[in-house]
Amino acid sequence: MSTWTALLIAGGLAFVLKFLGYVVPASWLDGERTTRITSALPIALLAALVGVQTLTSSSGAITLDSRAAAVGVAIVALLLRAPFIVVVILGAAVAAGLRLLGLP
Amino acid sequence: MSPAGPVGSTALTPERRSQVVRQALSVAVATGTYGISFGALSVAAGLSILQTQVLSLLLFSGGSQFAFVGVIAAGASGGPAAIATSTLLGVRNGLYGLQVSRMLDVRGLRKALAAHLTIDESTAVGVAQPETAGARLGFWVTGLGVFVLWNATTLVGAVVGDAMGDPRQYGLDAAAAAAFCALLWPRLKSKDAVAIAVLAAVIAVLVAPHAPAGVPVLVAACTALLAGVWRRAHHDPPPPHRWPDQGHAGPAGTAGAAGAAGAAP
Numbered sequence: 462m463s464t465w466t467a468l469l470i471a472g473g474l475a476f477v478l479k480f481l482g483y484v485v486p487a488s489w490l491d492g493e494r495t496t497r498i499t500s501a502l503p504i505a506l507l508a509a510l511v512g513v514q515t516l517t518s519s520s521g522a523i524t525l526d527s528r529a530a531a532v533g534v535a536i537v538a539l540l541l542r543a544p545f546i547v548v549v550i551l552g553a554a555v556a557a558g559l560r561l562l563g564l565p
Numbered sequence: 566m567s568p569a570g571p572v573g574s575t576a577l578t579p580e581r582r583s584q585v586v587r588q589a590l591s592v593a594v595a596t597g598t599y600g601i602s603f604g605a606l607s608v609a610a611g612l613s614i615l616q617t618q619v620l621s622l623l624l625f626s627g628g629s630q631f632a633f634v635g636v637i638a639a640g641a642s643g644g645p646a647a648i649a650t651s652t653l654l655g656v657r658n659g660l661y662g663l664q665v666s667r668m669l670d671v672r673g674l675r676k677a678l679a680a681h682l683t684i685d686e687s688t689a690v691g692v693a694q695p696e697t698a699g700a701r702l703g704f705w706v707t708g709l710g711v712f713v714l715w716n717a718t719t720l721v722g723a724v725v726g727d728a729m730g731d732p733r734q735y736g737l738d739a740a741a742a743a744a745f746c747a748l749l750w751p752r753l754k755s756k757d758a759v760a761i762a763v764l765a766a767v768i769a770v771l772v773a774p775h776a777p778a779g780v781p782v783l784v785a786a787c788t789a790l791l792a793g794v795w796r797r798a799h800h801d802p803p804p805p806h807r808w809p810d811q812g813h814a815g816p817a818g819t820a821g822a823a824g825a826a827g828a829a830p
Contacts, residue, residue: 462644464637468616471633471648472623475655480680482662483671490663494793499660501792503628504758505765506654507749509785510635512766514742517773519639521781531739532746539750544595549602552743556736 527559577698585690585699589706592686596627597714599744603630604722606741609732610638614723621719625712626684628748629654632782635741639778646779653786661688668692668700682708757795764788 490499515532518524531552538548577585600621607617612634620630629651636647662683668691671679682705691704729735753759769785776784 462642464612464616464644467637467644467647468612468620468624468633471629471651472620474648474652475624475626475629475658476681478652478655478659479662479683480677482659482664482683483666483676483680485663487663487667490660497795498789498793499656501758501761501789502786503654503657504749504752504761505786505789506632506650506782507628507745507752508762508765509769509782510632510650510745511742511749512770512785513639513773513781514635514738514745516770517781519778521773521776521778523770523774527736528739528742531736532742535743535746539747544598545744545747546598546602548747549599549740549744552746553736553740556739557734558736560734560736 524565526565527556530559531555575696575698577696577702581696581699582702585694585703586706588693589690589703590710592690592707593710593714596686596711597718599627600715600718601722601725602740602744603627603634603715604719604724605726605729606631606722606737606744607634607719608723608726609729609737610634610741612637614720614727617723618716618720621716624651624655625681625715626651626655626658627715628685631741631744631748635745636779636782638741642777643779646777646783650779650782650786653783657685658683661685664688665691665704668697669704679704679708682712684708684711686711757792761788761792764791 490496511532515528516523516525534555535548535552538551543551603621604617607620607630608614612620617634620633624630624633632654633647633651636643636650662680665679665683665688666676669679687704687708690707691700694700694703726732726737729737732738749762753762765785765788768788769781772781772784
């Protein structure tokens, strides 16, 4: 599958999901259990992405490198209520700095 | 087309109008700033500037876009997994739509446009307003404002990122991980949320050496199902889809929902 195909399908599905909210009866999705699962879904997905992006290499092997330190600093910045852009720039700066010093 | 839509008999006072517009635009500007990081990370992940821009125009949901490029970057065969991850993250926009459609009362093309603009920010600003006219104005100004600024800053980030060269040298791979942390952070409002997050991250990392790129994230997403069978009621505010058909939700009633949605794109 080419990147273009994938991104056009993802874009189309994103719109379909948004539009469904406007056309399906609210009662279809109003159950308490459904609400709990759908509010937990972004948490599980984003946390999994943090884990994979921080601790695995492009081949999937578990690796510890500058990214782990960068994410540690990012978490401290979030605890100090830093805005999104500051967290991202700090993460990049920590990893870039450590690599400049010769770390992986 | 008036961005406010039909306001009925309860037109806003000029003071309320400018108050809502100010709030909407400040959210749009704040969100626009991280369009820059999306643009840069997307080209670092191997997408072209045009592909990056098309994602911001068509997919238009920050979390899904970051996830899509994150999974695609992990391997050339990651297409289906990238689609699945971005789509699962987009489910919440459909839930916002359930609520927003009741408050907007739109038809035809305007309904399609409203659906496209239904994201965390526009929903949060909309439901935070105490009156229907304010909610409609807040939704439209935030949605259109974020759309314009997010796309403009995506282009800036993509062009700058493209000129930078080796993404690892500038720590852009670590920036992607930091971005996912920052997207996750505002959702960690309860112990159960933290437990689900830790479990999902551990599962994804442990599965990674044994599965193709993108699949570990989807396997870990199943931990969300645990929330459905958890006996203890968990303390997260529910997604804001309980807009009353009649009358107005008070500021206290909507504050939790707005807070939950307000800090992530």
